[in-house]
Amino acid sequence: MYLPSLAQLALGSRLKSLSDHFYGAVDEVYRACGAGVESRWFPVLRFLWEHGETTVSDVATAIGQTHSAVSQLADKLVEAGLVQRKKDVQDGRRSLLLLTEQGQAALAALGPIWVAVRRGIVRSLGEEGLTTLLTALAATEQSLRERPVVEAMLAEHAELVAAKLEIVPYDPALKEHFYRLNAQWLERHFRIEDIDRELLGDPERHVLAPGGVIFFARLAGEVIGTCALLQESPGVYELSKMGVDETFRGMGAGRSLLAAAIAEFHRRDGKELFLESNSRLKTALRMYEQVGFVMQPAARPGSHYERADVYMVYEPKQGATARAGAAKG
Template sequence: MYLSDLGKLALGSRLKALSDHFYGAVDEVYQARGARIESRWMPVLRYLSDTGPSAVTEVAEAIGQTHSAVSQLADKLVRAGMLRRRRDPADGRRSVLQLTDKARSALAELGPLWCAVRRGVSASLGEEAERLLEALGACEEALRQRPIAAAMLAEHDAIMATPVDIVPFAPALREHFYRLNAQWLERYFRIEEIDQAVLRDPERYVLEPGGAIFFARLGEEVIGTCALLQESPGVYELTKMGVDETFHGLGAGRRLLDAAIAEFRRRKGTTLFLESNSRLKPALGMYERAGFRMQPAMRPDSHYERADVYMIYEGAPAASGQTPGTKGRGRRRAA
């Protein structure tokens, strides 16, 4: 499932999909048995049945919905003949929601259906139903203790205040060379045999032949990588560039690209080229801005099945003018 692959980023979307699934199932049961309410009405109607006439604010707080959502639903229930609005006898300045006789009659018929819903949830989900309810309770309490929007904003401030560092290869970083490239290769294409060899043994296939590997770090997190592969004396390939999708937009790709170009110049290289794919338009745009120019034909001895773009660096100045090990901001993929 696509949303599950997004992890915490899609938590709200997955919960909504699950909520819609439960609402739809209960509505199907209600309709099949001739119930006169909809599943989404139940929290408001049940609360008013249990506590008596209440203001919209009180209902919203009790069922965990916004004032606006409850007010809109109340308007719908008034039109359906399930609620009426009346002045609060204790405070004439506010109105309260009250069940109608039609609503009380409809709710009175639902006892066996609600029992069936409870049993059906248990039959379908088994022990997962209890674990889900416990997890929901724990999440609700955690959110009361620390609102999630405030936590997200604080984390974003921390991310944006942390500079991107470019560092050279170290054995402890080897796994990130594979991880970061596998991420985009598996999403857009596949990991080819040559990729497997280079990514699993970068010392042998990149460093020993005279190449270099760079990593982008954000604090303690390794968020990007690229390699400068020496094809022959003075001829280098920019390759294996990938930035963790979670950290796109911080300029890590361009910082890596600038570092590779700076290293190519330091070595007094004569030719710097890359192979890529026309699907990766943001990356191609970044390469062009850095001084790479599209070639009319593919390189005759291309290593990659996926490559349909061949670009050569024509010497435009690097954007940041910084070298590996410096800090700054500044995206992303070469084959």
């Protein structure tokens, strides 16, 4: 399924989906049993049933909803004849909520249904599953009270924005990111070919051992991009396996990786640097052209990739070559 693959980013969506599922299930049971209430009314009605007349603020605090949300729900309950509002004699600026006789009678008739709901949930989720879920919910609620999530998110965002992008060489601990980042864009735009699967699955054998190099872009501890410089023969290199996490597009990771690969090519006194790509990848092709790659009139003879219909060769400007030589000296 798609949402689980998004992990933390889809937490709210998954919880809402579960919430809607349970609300819908209980509403269906209420209708089947002839109860004239809705599942979303339950927290307010139950609180008033147990505590008697009280303020909207007290209800909101007790059930963890906003004052506005509870007030709007109270209006619906008043319209349904289950709740009434009356002025607080001690403070005329606020009103009190209390169940009407109709509301009392409606809730009194729900006992067998509530028991059925409790038992049905246990039967569906299992004792252990329900206990795990309720324990996790309690722990989550406690954590959110102690560490508000908005503050945590904004603090992380500030750290990411302030962080300096790093370009680091291959490390075995980063191996999985080489596969992940490349598979992400290949699956989005094309498909993973056998040659991709072989190279990405064992980069130490197919990239590093033959004399190539792999770089990673890292931002505040997050690995957000990668690229490889493959040695085809002495002095001849292929720029390949360039991939940037789509979440971090526009932050300069691609250009920084490209610059690192070109710098390494010059450091090694490389004779030729080429790449293969696809004409659909307009943004990437423009970036390659801007750093000195020149489009060739036809695809590269003997290309290993089915998707490759673009062949580009690096033709550095004299100034860039001179600067690279001076840097080496």
